[in-house]
Every structure is written in C-alpha cells, then in structure tokens.
Amino acid sequence: xxxxxxxxxxxxxxxxxxxxxxxxxxxxxxxxxxxxxxxxxxxxxxxxxxxxxxxxxxxxxxxxxxxxxxxxxxxxxxxxxxxxxxxxxxxxxxxxxxxxxxxxxxxxxxxxxxxxxxxxxxxxxxxxxxxxxxxxxxxxxxxxxxxxxxxxxxxxxxxxxxxxxxxxxxxxxxxxxxxxxxxxxxxxxxxxxxxxxxxxxxxxxxxxxxxxxxxxxxxxxxxxxxxxxxxxxxxxxxxxxxxxxxxxxxxxxxxxxxxxxxxxxxxxxxxxxxxxxxxxxxxxxxxxxxxxxxxxxxxxxxxxxxxxxxxxxxxxxxxxxxx
Amino acid sequence: xxxxxxxxxxxxxxxxxxxxxxxxxxxxxxxxxxxxxxxxxxxxxxxxxxxxxxxxxxxxxxxxxxxxxxxxxxxxxxxxxxxxxxxxxxxxxxxxxxxxxxxxxxxxxxxxxxxxxxxxxxxxxxxxxxxxxxxxxxxxxxxxxxxxxxxxxxxxxxxxxxxxxxxxxxxxxxxxxxxxxxxxxxxxxxxxxxxxxxxxxxxxxxxxxxxxxxxxxxxxxxxxxxxxxxxxxxxxxxxxxxxxxxxxxxxxxxxxxxxxxxxxxxxxxxxxxxxxxxxxxxxxxxxxxxxxxxxxxxxxxxxxxxxxxxxxxxxxxxxxxxxxxxxxxxxxxxxxxxxxxxxxxxxxxxxxxxxxxxxxxxxxxxxxxxxxxxxxxxxxxxxxxxxxxxxxxxxxxxxxxxxxxxxxxxxxxxxxxxxxxxxxxxxxxxxxxxxxxxxxxxxxxxxxxxxxxxxxxxxxxxxxxxxxxxxxxxxxxxxxxxxxxxxxxxxxxxxxxxxxxx
Numbered sequence: 038x039x040x041x042x043x044x045x046x047x048x049x050x051x052x053x054x055x056x057x058x059x060x061x062x063x064x065x066x067x068x069x070x071x072x073x074x075x076x077x078x079x080x081x082x083x084x085x086x087x088x089x090x091x092x093x094x095x096x097x098x099x100x101x102x103x104x105x106x107x108x109x110x111x112x113x114x115x116x117x118x119x120x121x122x123x124x125x126x127x128x129x130x131x132x133x134x135x136x137x138x139x140x141x142x143x144x145x146x147x148x149x150x151x152x153x154x155x156x157x158x159x160x161x162x163x164x165x166x167x168x169x170x171x172x173x174x175x176x177x178x179x180x181x182x183x184x185x186x187x188x189x190x191x192x193x194x195x196x197x198x199x200x201x202x203x204x205x206x207x208x209x210x211x212x213x214x215x216x217x218x219x220x221x222x223x224x225x226x227x228x229x230x231x232x233x234x235x236x237x238x239x240x241x242x243x244x245x246x247x248x249x250x251x252x253x254x255x256x257x258x259x260x261x262x263x264x265x266x267x268x269x270x271x272x273x274x275x276x277x278x279x280x281x282x283x284x285x286x287x288x289x290x291x292x293x294x295x296x297x298x299x300x301x302x303x304x305x306x307x308x309x310x311x312x313x314x315x316x317x318x319x320x321x322x323x324x325x326x327x328x329x330x331x332x333x334x335x336x337x338x339x340x341x342x343x344x345x346x347x348x349x350x351x352x353x354x355x356x357x358x359x360x
Numbered sequence: 361x362x363x364x365x366x367x368x369x370x371x372x373x374x375x376x377x378x379x380x381x382x383x384x385x386x387x388x389x390x391x392x393x394x395x396x397x398x399x400x401x402x403x404x405x406x407x408x409x410x411x412x413x414x415x416x417x418x419x420x421x422x423x424x425x426x427x428x429x430x431x432x433x434x435x436x437x438x439x440x441x442x443x444x445x446x447x448x449x450x451x452x453x454x455x456x457x458x459x460x461x462x463x464x465x466x467x468x469x470x471x472x473x474x475x476x477x478x479x480x481x482x483x484x485x486x487x488x489x490x491x492x493x494x495x496x497x498x499x500x501x502x503x504x505x506x507x508x509x510x511x512x513x514x515x516x517x518x519x520x521x522x523x524x525x526x527x528x529x530x531x532x533x534x535x536x537x538x539x540x541x542x543x544x545x546x547x548x549x550x551x552x553x554x555x556x557x558x559x560x561x562x563x564x565x566x567x568x569x570x571x572x573x574x575x576x577x578x579x580x581x582x583x584x585x586x587x588x589x590x591x592x593x594x595x596x597x598x599x600x601x602x603x604x605x606x607x608x609x610x611x612x613x614x615x616x617x618x619x620x621x622x623x624x625x626x627x628x629x630x631x632x633x634x635x636x637x638x639x640x641x642x643x644x645x646x647x648x649x650x651x652x653x654x655x656x657x658x659x660x661x662x663x664x665x666x667x668x669x670x671x672x673x674x675x676x677x678x679x680x681x682x683x684x685x686x687x688x689x690x691x692x693x694x695x696x697x698x699x700x701x702x703x704x705x706x707x708x709x710x711x712x713x714x715x716x717x718x719x720x721x722x723x724x725x726x727x728x729x730x731x732x733x734x735x736x737x738x739x740x741x742x743x744x745x746x747x748x749x750x751x752x753x754x755x756x757x758x759x760x761x762x763x764x765x766x767x768x769x770x771x772x773x774x775x776x777x778x779x780x781x782x783x784x785x786x787x788x789x790x791x792x793x794x795x796x797x798x799x800x801x802x803x804x805x806x807x808x809x810x811x812x813x814x815x816x817x818x819x820x821x822x823x824x825x826x827x828x829x830x831x832x833x834x835x836x837x838x839x840x841x842x843x844x845x846x847x848x849x850x851x852x853x854x855x856x857x858x859x860x861x862x
Contacts, residue, residue: 224727225725228727228728229724229725229726229727229728230718230719230720230721230722230723230724230725230726230728231724231725233712233715233716233719233728234719234720234724236705236708236712237705237708237712237716237719240705240706240707240708241701241704241705241706243701243702244696244701244702244703244704244705245705245716245720246664246684247662247664247684247694247696247702247703248684248716248717248720248769249684249685249687249688249716249717249720249721250685250716250719250720251685251720258724307705307707307708308707
C-alpha cells in the first residue's frame with residue numbers, strides 16, 4: 038500500500054481520488070445507484086440521459102460563472118441573461134436566415150456584450166461585482182417586461198429547434214453542445230496563458246497587476262465569457278422548451294453558483310476548476326429528480342442543496358485562511 | 361540574576377509541521393530587565409518559537425513557563441493575561457480602523473457597556489507618544505506608510521502595558537530616525553524591568569541593544585549566552601555555521617554614459633517635479649526616511665500609478681510606459697517590498713508564480729507547454745538556490761525564499777531595468793548576500809538597477825549613486841565617493857552641509 042502510494046503514478050492517482058471534482062462525481066454516482074434501487078425507472082439509460090441533458094443548461098451557465106468566480110468575482114446577472122437570450126431570439130428572426138444561425142449568433146453577440154458591460158463596470162468604474170451584476174440583472178428584467186410583457190414567445194428557428202430536440206447517434210444535441218463547450222472551457226482554463234491570468238487575478242489582483250497581467254481586458258473577457266455561455270444556455274433552454282417567457286432563466290442563477298461551489302471552486306477566487314462544476318451541475322439535477330421520484334416536498338430539495346454544499350466543504354477541508 | 365525566575369521561558373520545546381521538525385529541544389529564558397536577542401536565518405525556527413511562547417501554537421514536546429511555573433496549555437488569551445505582547449513581523453493591523461482603534465483593539469476601555477472613546481484616545485495617545493507617532497489619532501491606518509504602521513503595531517503592544525515584549529523584526533521597515541526612537545524606548549522599557557525578546561537581521565542593532573543572545577540554526581539552539589565579548593562576525597558564524605566573509609560583494613563600477621531612463625519634471629504620488637537619469641550598468645540607490653515618496657517614484661516609472669512628466673525616455677522610447685504591461689514590454693521589471701501582498705500568489709504553486717510574467721505577456725490563447733514551464737522553473741530554482749518541490753504553494757516557503765521567487769519570475773524576460781523596492785527586507789544574511797551578488801552581476805551585464813532600500817549600509821556598499829528623497833523631491837544625489845551612512849542619513853533628515861561637517 039505504501040509502496041503504491043509513494044510511486045509518482047500512485048501519488049497522482051491518490052491526488053485525483055482526494056480532489057473535489059472526483060468527490061462530487063462519486064456522490065453523483067452514489068445518488069444514481071441508490072435512486073435506481075428506490076425507483077425502477079431512475080437508473081434507466083433514457084432517464085440518466087435526460088438528467089444530463091437538463092444538467093447541460095446549468096452546466097453552460099455555470100461555465101461562465103466558474104470563470105468569473107475563479108477571477109475573484111461573481112455574476113448575478115446570468116439568470117436575466119438566459120431570459121434575454123430566450124426572449125430576444127424569437128424577436129430577432131430574419132426571413133433570409135433559413136438555418137437560424139444568424140439570429141443565434143446575433144443573440145450570442147448581444148449577451149456577450151451585456152457581459153462586457155458588466156466587466157466595464159467592475160474593471161473601470163470599480164463597482165463591486167455583486168452590485169454591478171445585480172444592477173444589470175434588475176435593469177434587464179425591467180427591460181424584458183417592457184418588451185415581452187407577460188406573454189410567451191415561440192421560436193420558429195430551425196437551429197434552435199434542432200439543439201433542443203435532435204439526437205444524433207442517440208445523444209441529445211444539448212449534451213453534445215455541453216461536451217464541446219466543456220472541452221474548450223477546460224483547455225482555455227488550464228492550458229492557456231489567459232487561464233493562468235484568471236487564476237492569478239483571483240488569488241491576488243494587486244500582485245497580478247504588478248506582474249503585468251492586463252487586469253482590465255482580462256476582466257472584460259471573463260464577464261464577456263459569462264454573458265456568452267449564459268446566452269448559449271438561453272438558446273438551449275428555448276430549444277428544449279419551445280417557448281421563451283420572462284422568468285425562464287430564474288432557476289439558473291443559484292443553480293450556477295451552487296454547481297461552481299459544489300465542484301470545489303473557491304468562492305474567494307484563485308482556486309478551482311470547471312472539471313468540478315460539471316459533476317456539480319449533474320448532481321443538482323439528480324437531486325431534483327430524486328425529490329420528484331420519491332414524491333417529497335420541493336422544500337426537501339433546497340434543504341438537501343444547502344446541506345450538501347456545507348457537507349462537501351467540510352469534507353474536503355474548509356477554505357484555508359488567506360493572508 | 362540566575363536566582364530570579366524568568367518571566368517567560370521555554371524548556372526543551374520541540375515542534376514539527378507535517379512530520380518536518382522545525383524546533384528540536386530549544387530552551388530560552390526571558391529575564392526581567394534584559395533585552396534578549398534571537399538570531400537565526402530565515403527558516404531557522406524563530407517565528408515558530410515566538411508562536412510557542414505566545415500560545416499561538418502548542419509545542420509537541422517541552423514546556424512553556426511563566427514566572428517559573430509550567431503552563432500546560434498556553435493560549436493567546438493566557439499569554440495576554442500574563443502580560444506577554446508580541447509585535448509580529450507581518451503587520452496585523454486593520455487598515456480601515458483609525459490609529460487609536462487599532463492601538464486599543466481587543467482591549468477597548470468601556471463605560472456603561474459602550475466604548476469610552478475619550479479614554480481610548482487618552483490611552484492611545486500615551487502609547488503613541490512613547491513611539492513618536494504624531495499623526496492624528498483618527499487617521500485610518502491604511503493611509504499610513506509601512507514604517508508608521510509598524511510604529512502603530514508597537515504602540516498596540518505597549519498599550520497593554522506588557523511585562524514581556526516580543527518584537528519580530530520591528531525595524532525592517534523603519535527609517536533611521538524611527539529606529540533610533542525605538543532603540544531609546546526599548547532601553548527605557550528594559551530599565552523598567554520589562555523582559556524583551558528582540559529579533560532582527562541587523563546585527564549592529566543587536567550589538568547595541570541586547571545583553572543576551574540565543575542563536576537558532578535549523579531548529580536547534582547553537583548559542584545561548586551573554587552578548588558581552590561576542591563580535592558580529594562570531595554571531596554570523598553561529599547562524600550560518602560557517603565563516604561569514606563579507607556581506608557585500610566586491611565590485612567594479614560598470615556605469616556607461618548611456619541612459620536607460622531619463623525623466624524631467626516627473627510627478628507621481630508624493631513625488632513632485634523630479635529630474636532623474638538612470639544609466640545602464642549602474643545600481644542607483646534610492647534612500648531617505650520611510651514614506652517620503654520613494655515608492656511612488658518606482659511605481660510611477662513602472663506605470664502602476666498615474667504619473668506626469670515634462671519629458672521622458674525609457675530604453676530609447678519617448679514617454680512614460682503608462683501601464684504595467686507596456687512597462688514590461690519596454691524591459692522594466694518591478695519587485696515589490698511587501699512580497700506576500702504585492703509580489704506573490706501565496707496559494708498558487710511556486711512554479712506558477714515564477715511563470716506569471718510570461719503568462720501575462722504570451723498570446724492569451726496560445727497553448728501552454730507544461731514541460732517547458734517545468735524546465736524554466738527548475739533552471740530558475742537551480743540558479744537562485746530555491747529548494748524543494750515547485751508544485752508546493754508559495755506560502756510554504758520561508759521569507760527569504762519567497763523573495764527569491766519574486767525576483768526569479770522576472771529573470772526569463774531579461775529585463776533592462778530592474779526596479780527593486782526593499783528587496784532584502786526581512787531576509788536572512790545568506791539570501792541577502794545572494795541578492796547582492798545578483799544585483800551587481802546584473803549591473804555588470806550592462807543593465808540598470810534601481811534599488812530602493814531602508815537599509816542604509818546596503819545603499820552605501822552596493823550603489824554607484826544614491827538619490828536621497830525627502831518630501832517628494834530628490835534632496836541629494838550622492839556619488840559613490842561621497843557615500844557613507846552619515847551623508848545619507850543627514851541628507852534624508854535635511855541636515856545642512858555645515859552640520860555634517862561640524
């Protein structure tokens with residue numbers, strides 16, 4: 038046992054076993070196994086696939102959120118941006134755009150721009166991220182009520198419809214989208230200088246700035262990414278839902294933050310990985326499904342979420358004191 | 361003397377972190393009316409010993425005694441009740457609170473259950489007068505220069521009227537005047553029967569102030585004896601375990617006539633209308649009392665704070681950089697004084713810290729090569745004698761090694777101008793010597809070094825020229841021939857030329 042632990046490969050294995058992403062993944066697996074005994078249909082391939090598809094929306098929103106949190110901020114406007122995306126897409130449709138690609142790109146450009154405005158407020162006006170993004174969320178919600186009112190809008194966009202319903206090779210398009218985004222996010226985060234800058238900025242912004250990290254442009258990029266992924270999630274949710282309405286994005290604000298924290302990313306910034314956020318997102322939808330299956334009050338879902346976040350934090354060691 | 365029970369003592373204490381022994385069977389006894397020096401290189405276990413004495417840590421073996429009685433479970437609260445006050449090396453003040461609030465923190469006088477601010481002000485003022493703090497008591501501590509904050513920290517310790525005063529490198533950020541005030545104060549406190557434990561890397565202070573010395577090396581006690589009859593070289597030998605040689609390297613001037621940086625009427629922060637030429641191949645010292653604007657001069661040149669200038673040329677490009685990334689591109693590098701707050705990412709691996717300037721300059725989305733990074737890191741570690749696994753977080757390193765990492769990260773970029781802000785503050789003798797050698801080698805290679813230092817001997821022995829800053833202006837530019845501790849200190853304090861002669 039000791040010999041195995043002392044070898045370099047053994048060290049790496051034991052480091053992975055002890056890591057938060059793995060811990061979260063293990064809990065997901067445990068919940069799946071237990072739940073499939075409780076309810077026959079829970080462990081069926083089709084159901085699990087459905088859970089991951091639901092997790093994809095949270096996972097996409099949480100991708101941008103992970104960047105923002107690692108960079109030492111927080112984005113409270115993601116839910117509003119999801120709604121903006123899901124409502125403005127049906128409104129931004131052109132006759133000539135037969136595939137629907139142009140309007141999707143236009144919507145993503147719009148949500149990215151909203152994120153960049155968040156970044157401008159944080160980096161240049163030095164507004165606290167919480168205040169800046171909360172103000173942005175409130176502003177957007179007001180605007181949406183004026184534009185869309187209370188009525189739902191239906192999307193006639195082929196690309197969006199495909200994303201929400203197609204199953205190439207039996208795998209839902211949403212999951213494929215999530216896998217692609219995850220690959221890009223993990224690469225950018227851990228294998229590029231840009232990713233390293235974000236970690237540095239979150240751990241110690243002053244030292245990062247004195248080391249030559251361009252703080253302003255990095256902050257703009259981080260919030261821009263968050264706007265982009267929230268916009269993408271909005272497109273997916275619209276496709277899965279068929280209709281967009283005010284409030285469609287609301288569940289994704291706390292879910293995105295919970296997924297990030299469950300995945301082991303430090304809410305103080307500077308430490309973490311999207312590799313933890315992914316199982317975090319799946320864990321969230323799994324628990325929701327479990328509550329539904331055992332027919333318990335939705336109150337239990339919130340109680341479980343809260344206990345899980347605290348429990349996982351205690352299990353993997355509390356945030357170290359920072360000086 | 362031996363019949364008096366020590367106020368505070370450690371008997372054969374041991375402490376290990378993660379199986380790594382830091383202290384092994386160390387004893388120390390603090391007698392009333394004695395200034396006891398604790399010497400040792402960084403990582404020798406000095407801070408751990410202080411933490412044991414003050415109850416911040418519990419020893420694995422051995423005992424802590426107060427007034428000759430063993431205290432089985434020493435805690436910071438018990439230590440405070442026993443009249444033990446510690447002035448930490450890392451400042452522990454609350455920046456947004458006022459001087460008075462910081463001094464009284466944790467022991468506010470109460471009246472009808474509320475804080476009695478009048479009483480607090482009176483008692484804080486008394487403590488301030490002891491250490492020569494004359495700033496208004498309501499000033500937020502965050503507005504003070506590092507040296508003044510240190511004085512607040514000392515005032516905070518005195519406020520509790522301690523019987524035992526432990527000072528961990530109190531003078532590392534103090535100016536010559538402030539150091540003098542502190543020395544006089546400690547001498548007076550000693551006369552009042554207080555036991556003082558004094559830690560410093562400045563041997564001349566230790567020789568002047570202390571009566572007894574304990575030397576730690578690698579967690580064991582190598583000397584515990586009266587200071588009388590010991591010389592500085594002997595102490596260094598006990599610390600490093602070999603002959604000290606000269607602290608400062610021998611060097612030949614390598615100044616050229618070309619200038620790396622020229623500024624006219626340069627203003628930034630406290631600095632006003634400064635004309636300065638920094639030549640290639642020289643080490644230009646920046647001296648003066650702490651907080652006269654020296655730091656703003658460096659930060660302004662580096663583009664980290666807004667600066668104005670009538671004209672400027674930086675490595676052949678006209679105009680100031682105006683931003684750190686631009687300054688880096690022009691070949692400037694800056695090593696901050698407060699390495700934990702400004703220089704390093706403590707929670708990140710040593711290797712990542714070393715590579716950060718590279719990450720800041722490389723194209724944002726270029727794929728990183730872990731292999732190349734590892735090689736660069738290993739060669740930097742070898743070059744600067746940084747030991748151990750580079751994947752450990754930087755906070756695992758001792759102060760001296762952290763400073764080396766803060767320096768090392770710029771080396772792959774081959775900077776043309778190195779701006780250093782007190783690079784040897786709180787660094788052990790051995791690391792100091794390595795840093796000095798590096799700086800002179802750097803100058804000899806035709807680069808420019810700007811060395812801001814609060815350590816006057818460093819300015820005298822290492823610099824080609826020294827600009828002495830007072831009240832935001834260069835009060836004197838001293839050439840090497842005119843350099844001495846007296847000329848620097850008198851220029852810093854604004855003493856006229858006749859007074860120096862007299």
